[in-house]
Amino acid sequence: MWFLIKGAFWFSLVLVLLPLFDNDAATKLQQGPSVEIGDTVSAASEAITYLSALCLQKPDVCEKGAETFVALGHRAREGARVAYKLLDAQFADPAEDSADARAALAQPLPALAAVDAEAAEADTVITGTIAVPSRRPDPAR
Secondary structure, three states, X not given: OHHHHHHHHHHHHHHHHHHHHOHHHHHHHHHOOOOOXXXXXXXXXXXXXXXXXXXXXXXXXXXXXXXXXXXXXXXXXXXXXXXXXXXXXXXXXXXXXXXXXXXXXXXXXXXXXXXXXXXXXXXXXXXXXOOOOOOOOOOOO
């Protein structure tokens, strides 16, 4: 879910910065409303303070909000799965048999099987002695 929030933030930041590279858009925006950075930062910090105080005063609101974000995350995951299926149906190679592709995906990759075998061997504990380091020579002497 945080991925979607971060993605939306960065996408909106890109949309805000794109007019800087177009001269026509830059001239249009100079005539438009202006924004003071100090006022914007102050408003954002007060909004964060208000939201944190809201969670302390009414914890049930924050619990319901968290449940809502979880539900939206599940919906977004399912939406991504549906989008993947649609794109796969649109751009898949017709010569490729989907049953063969599913069977290939169901089998573990050989590299992963080798890593699992190495991890099983690495679980053995080897005991021994550790050499005590000798003292360094004193530079004052």
